[in-house]
Amino acid sequence: MAVKLLLENAHVEGIRYYDAYRKHGGYRAVEKALKMTPEEIVEEVKKSGLRGRGGAGFPTGMKWSFLAKPEGVPRHLVCNADESEPGTFKDRYLMEFLPHLLIEGLIVSSFALGSNTTYIYIRGEYDWITDILEQAIAEAKNNGWLGKNILGTGFDCEIYVHRGAGAYICGEETALIESLEGKRGNPRMKPPFPAIQGVWMRPTVVNNVETLAAVVPIINLGAEAYAKIGIGKSTGTKLMSACGNINKPGVYEIDMTISVEEFIFSDEYCGGIPKGKKLKACISGGSSVPILPANLLLKTAKGESRLMNYESLSDGGFVTGTMMGSGGFIVFDEDQCVVRHTMTLARFYNHESCGQCSPCREGTGWMYKILKNLEYGKGKMSDIDLLWDIQRKIDGTTICPLGDAAAWPVAAAIRHFRDEFEWHVLNPEESQRRNYGLAHYADPIHIPVSA
Amino acid sequence: MIKFSEEQLSKVTEIIARYPDGKQKSALIPVLHMAQNEFGGWLDAPVMDYVAELLSIKPIEVYEVASFYSMFNLKPVGKYLFEVCRTGPCMLNGSDEIIQYIKDKLGINEGETTADGLFTLKPAECLGACGYAPMMQLGKNYKEFLTKEKVDKIIDELRAAAKN
Numbered sequence: 001m002a003v004k005l006l007l008e009n010a011h012v013e014g015i016r017y018y019d020a021y022r023k024h025g026g027y028r029a030v031e032k033a034l035k036m037t038p039e040e041i042v043e044e045v046k047k048s049g050l051r052g053r054g055g056a057g058f059p060t061g062m063k064w065s066f067l068a069k070p071e072g073v074p075r076h077l078v079c080n081a082d083e084s085e086p087g088t089f090k091d092r093y094l095m096e097f098l099p100h101l102l103i104e105g106l107i108v109s110s111f112a113l114g115s116n117t118t119y120i121y122i123r124g125e126y127d128w129i130t131d132i133l134e135q136a137i138a139e140a141k142n143n144g145w146l147g148k149n150i151l152g153t154g155f156d157c158e159i160y161v162h163r164g165a166g167a168y169i170c171g172e173e174t175a176l177i178e179s180l181e182g183k184r185g186n187p188r189m190k191p192p193f194p195a196i197q198g199v200w201m202r203p204t205v206v207n208n209v210e211t212l213a214a215v216v217p218i219i220n221l222g223a224e225a226y227a228k229i230g231i232g233k234s235t236g237t238k239l240m241s242a243c244g245n246i247n248k249p250g251v252y253e254i255d256m257t258i259s260v261e262e263f264i265f266s267d268e269y270c271g272g273i274p275k276g277k278k279l280k281a282c283i284s285g286g287s288s289v290p291i292l293p294a295n296l297l298l299k300t301a302k303g304e305s306r307l308m309n310y311e312s313l314s315d316g317g318f319v320t321g322t323m324m325g326s327g328g329f330i331v332f333d334e335d336q337c338v339v340r341h342t343m344t345l346a347r348f349y350n351h352e353s354c355g356q357c358s359p360c361r362e363g364t365g366w367m368y369k370i371l372k373n374l375e376y377g378k379g380k381m382s383d384i385d386l387l388w389d390i391q392r393k394i395d396g397t398t399i400c401p402l403g404d405a406a407a408w409p410v411a412a413a414i415r416h417f418r419d420e421f422e423w424h425v426l427n428p429e430e431s432q433r434r435n436y437g438l439a440h441y442a443d444p445i446h447i448p449v450s451a
Numbered sequence: 452m453i454k455f456s457e458e459q460l461s462k463v464t465e466i467i468a469r470y471p472d473g474k475q476k477s478a479l480i481p482v483l484h485m486a487q488n489e490f491g492g493w494l495d496a497p498v499m500d501y502v503a504e505l506l507s508i509k510p511i512e513v514y515e516v517a518s519f520y521s522m523f524n525l526k527p528v529g530k531y532l533f534e535v536c537r538t539g540p541c542m543l544n545g546s547d548e549i550i551q552y553i554k555d556k557l558g559i560n561e562g563e564t565t566a567d568g569l570f571t572l573k574p575a576e577c578l579g580a581c582g583y584a585p586m587m588q589l590g591k592n593y594k595e596f597l598t599k600e601k602v603d604k605i606i607d608e609l610r611a612a613a614k615n
Contacts, residue, residue: 074471086538086577117469124484124522125578127591160469165480165520168576182479182512184519200474241582243540249582287539287577328581330540344539348576354519 002268003229005217005237006210007253010097016132018139021100027145029219033108034153041112045215047223049235054080054171054208055286055326056401057310066195067113068203075203077115079106079212080176081122084168086287086348087328090239091209093251095122095129098213099136103159105212107145108219110157113205117158120209121176124165133161168352172400173206175354186354187400210239210327230256234309238327240269244282245333247271256309260284261298263308264331277333280438281417284313285325287345288405290412291338292322293441301445318412334438338420342413343371349406360403363394367410374421377428384421388414417441453490453501463505475506479516482506483523492532493524521575529564529571531609534588535597537574540581549585549597550574556606569613570606 014020021027033041046061067075079102083091095102102120110118122130137159140146148156162180164170170179174188177199198204214236218226227235234256243249246264248271254263263269264279273279279294298306301320306312310324332341350364370387373379391407391414398404414421420436455463463482470477482502483494490498499513506513517523524532533553537546550561553572557565564571580586583595594605 083579084577087540087581089579089581089583092579119469123579124480124520125588158469162469162477163481163484165484166522167520179480180477181474182476182506182508182516184515200471243581243584244543249584251582283539330543330581332543336543341539341542344537344542348538351521351576 002253002258003237003255004253005221005226005229006094006098006101006213006239007251010093016097016099016136018100018136018143021098022143025220026100027104027140027143029104029216030107030111030145031151033111033219034151034155038112038114041108041219044218044223045112048218048226049230049233050211050214050218050226051233051235051310052208053210053214053238053327055085055288057324060207060211063195063207064113064205066193067205068196069114070203073202074116075114076199076205077106077110077113077118078176078180078199078204078206079118079120079209080171080173080206081120081126081209082164082168082171082176083126083209083326084123084171084352085326085328086345087243087283087330088241088286088326089243090241090251090327092126092129093241094209094213094239095126095133099132100140101213101216102133102209103136103140103145105215106159107140107150107157108215109205109207109212110159111150111155115205116156117160119180119199120159120161121170121180122161122163123170124163127163130161130163137161167354168348169354169400169402172402175400176206177204184354186356187402189399231307231309232311234311234324238308238324240308240327240329242270242329242331244329244331245273245277245336246331247274254308256307258308259298260306260308260313263329270329270331273331273333277335278438278442279331280334280336280441281332281338283322283328283330283409285323286328287330287348288408289323289325290318290321290408291342291416292412293416295442295445296320296416297322299445318408319415322412334442335435337375337435338413338417339371339375339424340435342409343368343375345409346371346406349402353402353406357398357403359394359397360406363390363403364406366390367406371410374424375431377424377432379421379425379428381422381425383425384414384418453497455485455489455505459485459489467506476508476512479506479508479513480520483513483517487523492528492530493526527564528573530569530613531589532571532573534573534575534578536576536578536580536584536586536588538577540577541584541586544584546585549587549599549602552599552602556602569609 050060051057170185175185179185194204300315346368350368355361391410394403395407503510586595
C-alpha cells in the first residue's frame with residue numbers, strides 16, 4: 001500500500017468537520033509550527049524539496065524565500081484554487097473532503113510568510129465548495145486557530161474565500177491577482193514578480209491548494225522524513241486526478257516511485273481500460289502537457305519503464321517525453337480520435353485566451369478553425385504544416401504561459417499522431433463515420449543501438 | 452426597482468471589509484454574483500450600474516469585468532441553465548451525445564432558451580469534473596455521470612418544480 005500523506009483520512013466519517021479532523025490529529029502542525037520561527041518553517045519547506053503542485057513544479061521554499069519584507073507593508077498569501085486545467089480535479093477533491101487540511105496548511109504558511117490576511121481564490125463554478133470552506137474557516141476560528149493572537153503567539157490571521165467567475169486564465173498567478181483586485185484576468189508583465197509587488201502592490205505569494213496542504217505533513221513529519229518519500233527531486237506525494245477511458249476515474253495519492261503502467265492498469269489506481277480495450281495515448285499532467293502515444297508513455301525512448309514523477313515523465317524533453325504538470329491524467333482508449341480531442345482543447349484555449357497578446361488571441365482562434373476543418377473532413381494536407389507553424393509562433397511569444405499551454409497540445413498531437421491527421425485529410429468521408437483507431441501507436445518502438 | 456435587501460446590503464458591507472480600506476473594488480466579482488442571483492439570472496446594464504454605485508467605482512469598471520468572465524450572463528437566460536462541459540475529457544466520455552440529446556429533447560440550439568422560458572443550454576469549457584464525466588453545472592451544483600435517462604429525469608423534475 002502506498003504512502004498517503006494528504007488523503008490518509010479522506011474516508012473517515014465526518015472528516016470534513018472540525019471535531020473529526022481534530023480527533024484524527026488535525027491542527028498538530030499549527031501547534032508545532034507556531035513554536036518555530038517563520039524562518040525555520042521556510043527552511044523546512046525548502047529542505048523538504050516540495051515543488052509547486054499547480055503545474056509548474058517550481059520549488060515552493062525558494063518561492064517563499066523571494067518574498068519581499070519591506071517595513072510597514074502588509075504581505076499576503078493567496079491560495080490558488082482556480083483549478084481549471086482540463087483533466088484536473090484534485091484540488092476540488094481535497095477541498096471538498098478535507099477542507100481543514102487546507103486551512104491548517106494555510107495557517108502554517110501564513111505564519112511562515114507573515115500574512116495576516118490570506119485569501120483562497122476559488123474558481124466560481126466550485127460554488128458549493130466555497131460554502132464548505134467558509135464553514136471550515138468558521139469552525140477553525142471558533143476553536144481559536146484563526147483570528148487574533150493565535151495560541152497566544154501574538155500572530156493574527158484571517159482567511160477569506162474569494163470566488164472567481166469562470167476564467168481559466170485566473171489560474172495564472174498575476175491574472176489571479178488582477179482578478180482578486182476586481183479586474184479582468186489579464187496577466188501582468190513580470191518583473192515585478194508578485195513576491196515584490198503582488199495584490200494591491202503588496203508582496204504576495206500565490207500557491208496551489210495541494211502545495212499548501214502538503215505543508216502540513218512536512219511540518220508533522222519533518223522535512224527530512226518527507227524528502228525521503230519519493231525519488232530524486234520528486235519528493236513527497238502527488239495527487240493525480242485520473243480520467244478519460246479508465247475503469248476507476250478519481251483522485252489518487254501516489255508516491256512518485258510507481259510506473260505509469262502500474263498507475264493505469266493496477267486495481268489500486270485506474271484499474272485498466274473499460275471493456276478490455278487497448279491503450280492508445282495519454283495526457284499525463286493536464287491538457288497543456290504533450291500527449292504521448294502508448295509506446296512512448298509506458299517506456300522512455302531509452303527503453304526504460306516510465307515512472308510517475310517529474311523527471312521520468314519529462315525524460316526525452318518534448319521530443320519523446322511529456323510533463324507531470326498538474327497531475328491531470330487523461331487516458332485514451334483505442335477508439336478515440338486524437339484530432340477531435342485536440343480540436344476540443346484548441347477551442348478551450350481559444351475560449352480562455354484573455355486577448356492581450358496577439359499571438360495567443362489570434363493564434364488560438366486559427367488553430368481551432370483549422371482543427372475543426374481537419375476533424376470535419378474539410379482539411380488540406382498543407383493545414384497540418386500551417387498548424388505546426390502557428391503553434392510555433394505562439395509558443396514563448398506571450399506575456400503569460402497560456403500561449404505555451406495552447407501551443408504544446410497541438411505540437412505534440414502533430415509530432416506523434418501526424419498520420420492520423422493525414423488520414424483525416426485523405427479520407428474525408430470515412431473519417432466522419434469512424435475513427436483512425438489504435439494504428440501503430442502501441443507498437444514497441446525501435447531503439448537504436450548505440451555504436 | 453433594483454435594490455438589494457437590507458440583509459444583502461449588510462452582506463455587501465461584510466464582503467467589502469475582507470479587503471483593505473479603499474480596495475472595495477476587490478468585492479466586485481462576489482457582489483456581481485449576488486446581483487446576478489438576485490436580479491433575474493443575468494446582468495442588465497442598470498444592475499451593473501447599481502453595483503458600480505454600491506462599490507463607488509465607474510460603471511465601465513463593472514462592464515469590463517462582467518464581459519470577461521463566463522459565469523456572468525449578459526443576456527436573459529432561462530430559469531434553469533444547463534452548462535454542459537464539452538472539453539476533451541468529457542468528450543472522451545460522450546459529452547457530444549449528451550449535448551445533442553438535450554438539443555433534440557428541448558428543441559433548442561446552443562445558447563438558446565426554450566419558449567416556456569425554463570431551460571437554456573450553454574456548452575461550457577472544463578468545469579473540473581473530468582473524472583465524473585459527462586457532466587453539467589446546474590445552479591450551485593454539478594450533475595455528474597450524465598446519461599440520457601439522467602437528463603430525462605433532471606428535466607422532468609425541474610418541469611415539475613417549476614409548476615409548483
